[in-house]
Amino acid sequence: GENVEQHPSTLSVQEGDSAVIKCTYSDSASNYFPWYKQELGKGPQLIIDIRSNVGEKKDQRIAVTLNKTAKHFSLHITETQPEDSAVYFCAAFNQAGTALIFGKGTTLSVSS
């Protein structure tokens, strides 16, 4: 079945720096890759997603890139702020294309 690996598990940056989180997936048929942000005590919230027909997508300070050949995708956060501190999850569809398989998460800490 689909397997999603996420790195790093923890990431600490200074306010204003950039943060990059990387994920790899195993099923070459996967074509939808969302990123979720989870704040303490809350459910995961979708922040950006990308489909396999594009290589990059941006939304203000966040961007996602996709390399289908290498089967990896990355989340980029620029000009980080303390409120970006949270756990970030990547995901990809399972083989049947019916449910998401999540990475283990990255705890991002942004210090001011």
Add this chain to the structure above:
Amino acid sequence: DARVTQTPRHKVTEMGQEVTMRCQPILGHNTVFWYRQTMMQGLELLAYFRNRAPLDDSGMPKDRFSAEMPDATLATLKIQPSEPRDSAVYFCASAAASGRSEQYFGPGTRLTVT
């Protein structure tokens, strides 16, 4: 604004007791997912429904867990009997008609089994 709701938000119970968690998906969404989150395992898919029919519950311990959708506005996850290892946060998520559309998560039910 439209959101997934879950009740209760917190539940503490003794081992052996029945636990029922409820979820109201976003109106119009026909796909509902149940996830369990623990520090060790992360986010695990337990089961999901489309148009109230179960599509996959292979992630669920069948002997003690059951999931149902009595109607389009209510999904339930039951554990009977509960065990300490069931302690986790349980999330419900819903998605619109397309199976490959965005999933929206509820706030979760934090379950503690003593």
